[in-house]
Amino acid sequence: MSKEQVLASLEQVSSPDGTPLPKTGKLSDVMFGDGKVFFSITVDAEEVKAWEPVRKRAEEAVRAVPGVRSALVALTAERKAGAPARAPAQPAAARPAPRGEATQGVPGVESIIAVASGKGGVGKSTTAVNLALGLSALGLKVGMLDADIYGPSLPKLLAIRERPQMVGGTRLKPIARYGLSVMSIGFLIDEETPMIWRGPMVISALTQMLREVEWGALDVMVVDMPPGTGDAQLTMAQQVPLKGAVIVSTPQDLALIDARRGVAMFRRVNVPVLGVIENMSYFLCPQCGTRSDIFSHGGARHEADRLGVLFLGEVPLHMAIREKSDAGLPVVATEPDGPHAAVYRDIAVKVRDQLQGAAAARPAPRIVIEA
Secondary structure (H helix, E strand, O other), X not given: XXXXXXXXXXXXXXXXXXXXXXXOXXXXXXXXXXXXXXXXXXXXXXXXXXXXXXXXXXXXXXXXXXXXXXXXXXXXXXXXXXXXXOOOOOOHHHOOOOOHHHOOOOOOEEEEEEEEOOOOOOOHHHHXXXXXXXXXXXXXXXXXXXXXXXXXXXXHHOOOOOOOOEEOOOEEOOEEEOOEEEEEHHHOOOOOOOOXXXXXXXXXXXXXXXXXXXXXXXXXXXXXXXXXXXXXXXXXXXXXXXXXXXXXXXXXXXXXXXXXXXXXXXXXXXXXXXXEEEOOOOEEOOOOOOEEOEOEOOHHHHHHHHHOOOXXXXXXXXXXXXXXXXXXXXXHHHOOOOHHHHHHHHHHHHHHHHHHHHHHHOOOXXXXXXX
């Protein structure tokens, strides 16, 4: 496979005005490697609807190139230079997200929950993996989506090195690990390849990993969100019917400030906050048994009480969790009888109960018995 072959295949794809795609000047540079091809098509914001069929035909054409195993084509939109910007009545981030009929679920997936943090470095991805495994240990069928396009963690945390297979030539099959169905952009690129993508391309990639993956029947999909409160988080909240969000924070004040922003963002877009987890809550010396509150202690519990959300639990700062995570051997799966697995399972029980409570709140069908 070569870049020339990819561009030659795109000559057969016409833009809405009939121009061969490579001659439109709308293609980004083509990135490829190990049978995977990535590029974007950038059009004016008002032309997106007309160009979406072109994007799909471009993907199909590239997938037909010998040596190509998968293709990801993103459609990005930009306002023309000099065009007047429309001033919304309130900032986009402040507008409540449409829910219900405006959001489209993932076929076969009963509940989707987001594991998020206001900032990076708080152990969100490790927590998300062990929470997913805890839910699986409760008998639920669980999938995981790594939504952190710029810094995917699931390949490392689950020691997944193989590439996902295609189903029917158009859909990806998630990779199975420890009873979970898993998908990450990290499965499609080399570990050291930087994702130098604009926000719209990230959003397109997230949408495809949700909609163009053969997830099958799942009770719960756990989404490991990127840190912060940007485009990716808003897109997931507004376009996916999230049943709730779990916020991960460390106890110190700096992390809690960002956790507040995370809670506020999900509330602003009408996503229920299932609770807050205090990660790296304390350190227990394995030699002397002395407890040290390295990052302070109890801050997340206090913040959860202040914000009126459930406190889900404390996860200690422990070498076993770090070592197992680095090795792709999460503690809930590999040390199920250990104390750390018990902590994560207890959190999973609270999350499951919250989800079941939300389901129970929906009106039950009315049964009429005729004599």
